[in-house]
Amino acid sequence: MTPSFFSKHKHTILYGVCLAVLLFLLKWLELRLVIVHHHMEVYIGAIAILFTALGIWLALKLTQPKVKTVVVEKEVYLPEGNGREFTQNAAEVSRLGLSNRELEVLQLMAEGLSNQEIAARLFVSLNTIKTHSSRVFEKLDVKRRTQAVDKAKRLSIIP
């Protein structure tokens, strides 16, 4: 209960704490400047600017207007012979529902790496790679990694 509540509202709590610290800082500053009353306008102006900035920062933080990458597949005429360029068949990838991570694992598989080596390369556990590879096999409708690599190459999913 308690940890879940904290994790859910940790942002809010953090903001609250930051605000508290800020206000105490202001209070301290005020005590230092309490004698110079005639500078109160400057003080208030600073507060206004500070809190306006805080508000802007808050709004930007809480609303995620993340700009997503727009991927446009252009019509490509394959370079016959010399050019060894690889153009991934994004249509097949999305049709099969392969995720980015699964693609990564698939590529490393194609390079002949063992599950253990893939795990080390991607900084995850062996079990994770097993899960990914199993999902890849399901989605590609194959039974073995060698089949997966072969099929993926035929479909131009990997080079």
Added chain:
Amino acid sequence: MTPSFFSKHKHTILYGVCLAVLLFLLKWLELRLVIVHHHMEVYIGAIAILFTALGIWLALKLTQPKVKTVVVEKEVYLPEGNGREFTQNAAEVSRLGLSNRELEVLQLMAEGLSNQEIAARLFVSLNTIKTHSSRVFEKLDVKRRTQAVDKAKRLSIIP
């Protein structure tokens, strides 16, 4: 509308409430410490809230609405379309000392067949395929069938 607005700005509202509570707390502390300047604290607090709200409003007003991502997919012409013949690198084959049978096994490996399936295909026993594959791995200087397939393709030993 209303419920979505609340859920979207839940954090902001919560922040406001926290601010109010904190301000009252500060007020209480101040009463304990200094009796003067009541009006000024309220004034500053109001300014803080006001300008925070202003900042939030400004940010929300000035940030553009969420960008809709559109992924356009066009036809990609694959290298497999036209007649692309494979010319085996006989020099590499003889250099590595690969026998015909070993080449057969290697090709079937590349098609994703298991040792059991290769054995059935070639009408030999599983142990025989194991022996062949082990020799292939030795000669190719690899440790796994996936590596063998990758290396063999790079060397144009198999298509």
Added chain:
DNA sequence: ATAAGGTTCATACTTTAGGGTGATTTTGGC
């Protein structure tokens, strides 16, 4: 707030792959 998908990890289990060793039988060339 809820739902859904993606990533991560674990445990237990079965299957396959691969290494090592030794052996027998074909086969092609001298």
Added chain:
DNA sequence: GCCAAAATCACCCTAAAGTATGAACCTTAT
């Protein structure tokens, strides 16, 4: 015919791959 290489097969063992199930966490979409 003899010999070397190739091809065949067996047994044992370890390592790796793969299956099944459940779960936690996070991001994103609704």
